[in-house]
Amino acid sequence: MTSKIEVSWKGQMLFESVAPEGNVMIDAAEEIGGQGKGLRPKALMLTSLAGCTAMDIASLLKKMRAEVEDFKIDVEANLTDEQPKYYDKVHVIYKFYGSDFKKDKIVKAVNLSVDRYCGVMEMFRGFAKVTTEILYFEQ
Amino acid sequence: MTSKIEVSWKGQMLFESVAPEGNVMIDAAEEIGGQGKGLRPKALMLTSLAGCTAMDIASLLKKMRAEVEDFKIDVEANLTDEQPKYYDKVHVIYKFYGSDFKKDKIVKAVNLSVDRYCGVMEMFRGFAKVTTEILYFEQ
Numbered sequence: 001m002t003s004k005i006e007v008s009w010k011g012q013m014l015f016e017s018v019a020p021e022g023n024v025m026i027d028a029a030e031e032i033g034g035q036g037k038g039l040r041p042k043a044l045m046l047t048s049l050a051g052c053t054a055m056d057i058a059s060l061l062k063k064m065r066a067e068v069e070d071f072k073i074d075v076e077a078n079l080t081d082e083q084p085k086y087y088d089k090v091h092v093i094y095k096f097y098g099s100d101f102k103k104d105k106i107v108k109a110v111n112l113s114v115d116r117y118c119g120v121m122e123m124f125r126g127f128a129k130v131t132t133e134i135l136y137f138e139q
Numbered sequence: 140m141t142s143k144i145e146v147s148w149k150g151q152m153l154f155e156s157v158a159p160e161g162n163v164m165i166d167a168a169e170e171i172g173g174q175g176k177g178l179r180p181k182a183l184m185l186t187s188l189a190g191c192t193a194m195d196i197a198s199l200l201k202k203m204r205a206e207v208e209d210f211k212i213d214v215e216a217n218l219t220d221e222q223p224k225y226y227d228k229v230h231v232i233y234k235f236y237g238s239d240f241k242k243d244k245i246v247k248a249v250n251l252s253v254d255r256y257c258g259v260m261e262m263f264r265g266f267a268k269v270t271t272e273i274l275y276f277e278q
């Protein structure tokens with residue numbers, strides 16, 4: 001399967017990315033000429049990772065009948081100091097909110113996403129040390 | 140330097156990513172339960188790549204006094220068939236629009252981004268074969 005996107009220049013450091021399912025504005029940090037009108041390219045990598053594994057979790061918890069009231073996924077990443085700067089350490093925190101958690105199923109869902117289904121996580125393992133953590137918040 | 144983003148569940152396969160510089164909605168394809176309300180996670184990886192190298196090009200062409208009327212960057216990527224699906228081949232097409240192109244400087248700018256500055260491209264080389272191409276459109 002082939003994916004395709006196109007990015008168009010909108011002047012200075014502002015760009016618009018056009019994909020079949022929607023557009024997104026991308027802009028640089030203000031200290032390097034951006035105007036704060038769009039997302040930073042590197043942060044989009046982390047959004048991609050969180051979104052990919054989040055969809056697995058939503059789908060797997062439903063299939064496993066282990067629904068939670070809510071969940072969030074945080075991604076923290078360390079950017080190297082030298083050019084080209086890249087993320088060498090990435091930590092993914094799965095935060096589940098609710099009560100009477102089916103923790104065995106939740107752990108299984110997270111592991112299935114991390115090890116088998118999440119293609120973006122597989123890509124990240126190509127350049128970063130990826131660690132994960134699960135937190136439960138009783139409500 | 141540490142980057143951080145958080146993704147929150149908005150029901151079904153819809154998620155909102157929150158970063159300091161802006162939010163983005165992420166949704167699955169309709170065939171796997173999405174509602175077409177947001178971008179696909181994997182496509183965001185390609186947007187990140189195009190945006191990163193695009194900013195280098197805008198900045199370098201200005202510094203080199205080799206401005207063009209316009210430019211676009213296309214990214215085409217092949218997704219593997221097996222789970223976890225990832226991009227194994229990625230082709231980046233730099234499209235420059237204008238006249239009297241300073242082609243030696245343009246090639247130099249592209250090469251500097253590809254080889255030295257674009258951290259996202261460095262990350263992509265960790266999991267994909269990345270190829271590039273330059274096209275000129277006389278206007």
